[in-house]
Amino acid sequence: LIFTVKLDKKGDVPGISIAQDDLEDVLSGRGSGAHNNFHTLPDLESAPTLNIDDLIYKFSRNTVPVVNEEYNLVFFLVAKAASSEWIRFLMRLQGNDNWCAQGCIHDREMNGLKYLSDYSLEEAEEMMTSTKWTRAIFVRNPKPRILSAFLDKAVSHSDHFKRSNCPVFAKKGGDLDVCIEHHTDFEFFLYNITTTLGQNVHWRSIYSRVDEKWWPWINYVANMEDLSDDAEDFLK
Numbered sequence: 001l002i003f004t005v006k007l008d009k010k011g012d013v014p015g016i017s018i019a020q021d022d023l024e025d026v027l028s029g030r031g032s033g034a035h036n037n038f039h040t041l042p043d044l045e046s047a048p049t050l051n052i053d054d055l056i057y058k059f060s061r062n063t064v065p066v067v068n069e070e071y072n073l074v075f076f077l078v079a080k081a082a083s084s085e086w087i088r089f090l091m092r093l094q095g096n097d098n099w100c101a102q103g104c105i106h107d108r109e110m111n112g113l114k115y116l117s118d119y120s121l122e123e124a125e126e127m128m129t130s131t132k133w134t135r136a137i138f139v140r141n142p143k144p145r146i147l148s149a150f151l152d153k154a155v156s157h158s159d160h161f162k163r164s165n166c167p168v169f170a171k172k173g174g175d176l177d178v179c180i181e182h183h184t185d186f187e188f189f190l191y192n193i194t195t196t197l198g199q200n201v202h203w204r205s206i207y208s209r210v211d212e213k214w215w216p217w218i219n220y221v222a223n224m225e226d227l228s229d230d231a232e233d234f235l236k
Helices: 020-027 083-093 121-129 142-156 158-171 176-182 186-196 212-217 224-235
Strands: 066-068 073-076 134-139 220-223
Touching (some): 121 212
Parallel strands (some): 073 134
Antiparallel strands (some): 066 073
C-alpha cells in the first residue's frame, strides 16, 4: 500500500486522500500517540549531545537517517527491512520523478534526499531531540531478516558475492576457496560470513546501526512484520 501512495497536498495526483493537518500532526510528532508505535521521549533536560563520529551522523550508508523538513521527519533506514522501497517512497514524497528509475537509489546524488549529516551538528541535534520532530524506524525480526540477506546476497547474487565478499572474507582471515565453495550454504553463511563480515549493512544487527544513546529518542518504532498496518498508521 504505502509504496503506491502519492502524498500530494494539491490533490492533483490520484492517490489516497489524507487530511493534511492530520498528516502533519503525526509526522511532526504532534500526534495523539494513541498508536503503540509512538514512544514517550526521555527527559529533555538529559538529552544527549550529537558528536561528529556518531553513527547517525558520520557519513555511512544505512546508518545516517533521511530527513524530510516539510514533515519534520527523521527516518532511519534498515537494510533488509524494505529500505530500498522506503527510499523510493521518500523520493516520491518530495516530488522526485526519479523514484522509479533504475540504478542505485541508495546513492545520495541519485536519490536527491537530505540526510542528517547534511546539517550542522547543532541543527541535527535539534532534530534528534525536539518534540516537534518524529524520528521513525521500521525494524524486522532478525531471523527472517538474516534469511532474506542470505537468499538475496549469497544465493540470488552468488557471482557478485564471490567477487566482492569472499575476497574481503579472506583478508579478514577466512579461506577464499572455502567461501567460494560454501557461501550458498546457510550454516556457513550464518556462522562464518556474518561473524567475520559483521559490519555489512545487510546483516549487521539493527541495534548496532544506531548509537545506544539515541535509541530512546526514536519516538516511532514500527515492525516490518506488521508493515501493512504500521505503514498505514505511520502515513496517517
